[in-house]
Amino acid sequence: MSARKIHLTVNGEAVEAEVQARVNLADFLRQAIGLTGTHVGCEHGVCGACTIIVDGRPARACLMLAVQADGAKVETVESLGTPESLSELQQAFRDRHALQCGFCTPGMLMTIEALLRVEASPTREQIRDVLSGNLCRCTGYQAIVDAALDAAKARRGTR
């Protein structure tokens, strides 16, 4: 077996841990650090539920080994807001009823978060394009796209 000690930043906090090489980053975040907001769906990069932001870019946590995150800056859905103080994006999801069971929501949020950082005024088409990498099996995508548009508008107003 191949174990390594890794050092990374998760949501602004330094983390040091020993991991087996075969453990993917999603499982590491959930099991080793206890951040269960990152959901594990398909484990082959199709469903998008495990989407996180690594060094500023959106990535599938199930398609990265934890050892590869040594030295990286990782952001998960837990970094966005708290139940008492939702981020604009989370608030928009709530207002627009952009979730039903909630399983896909962390990945949706992190994908849109990554988009809004590089594109402050995305079109509906651009949002639909990036969300093609996230599957929702409950309620469809229209409300999610609406929420992303609302969040973009709210962020432009406050930042």
Added chain:
Amino acid sequence: MKAPPFAYHDPRSRDDLIGLLAELENAKLLAGGQSLVPMLNFRVVAPDHLIDINRIPDLAGIRLSADDVVLGAMTRQCDLHASADLAATAPIIRQALAHVGHFQTRSRGTIGGSCCHLDPAAELPALCALLDAEFDVAGPNGARIVKGGDWFKGYLESALEEREYLQSIRLRRWPAGHGYGFSEYARRRGDFAIAGAGALLEFAEDARIGRAAIVVFGVEPAPIRLVEAERMLVGQTFSEALLAEVAAQASALDAMADVHVSAAYRRRLAGVVTRRALAEAARPAREAV
């Protein structure tokens, strides 16, 4: 599922990588991981050693010269997509990249990884075929260049040998103002295409076609150039009849059948996407008229 156990190596230099390639048995190279990690998770592959080449400096980068573009094997798809230089030089690359996986997978996926994995429907290997790529590979026995079509050996099979790695890919530049077109059909956005095509055209002053390149992918086990059609187009003035003739050649390819569609469907679609790509590539000639 979860990946099977393996020993993990992350060399920090090309020399260290070559040392590992010489020494290790049943090793796999890990580039962006957007195809290999799913295969590990499904346990389709079970290497004893995984050699992660993400920490080797200088394996990524975009370098332009007068005649060509050299892309480091570890250049991320999102960086190719964002490069203004590349978009100005070879606009078909940016056009095609919009179809490569998703926003989230392009962050990590690399051009070299895509060309070594060689899914028949992958866009980047098809572009390499279209742009007369030269693949610069190296291993314990030294470096060598694999030219154009020699790279594409078959289904998921490149010319890369067991103990070699891909260093960079050299693409031929086309002159400014060349026509380009890209078309593919997939049932959902971001899926691998059922069939796709890319076309490049260079026009002489009298609007006759001076040079043509056409690639069809997702149809045969590897991307394929329509060499006969390319030759036939040279010296001609663009017309609907020419389009139909080239589309017919695409529809005569030896198409694969799979769980999604029959070979007949794929042949028909090959003609459709080829027609669309070529018509788009002919725009400069139409606009000149």
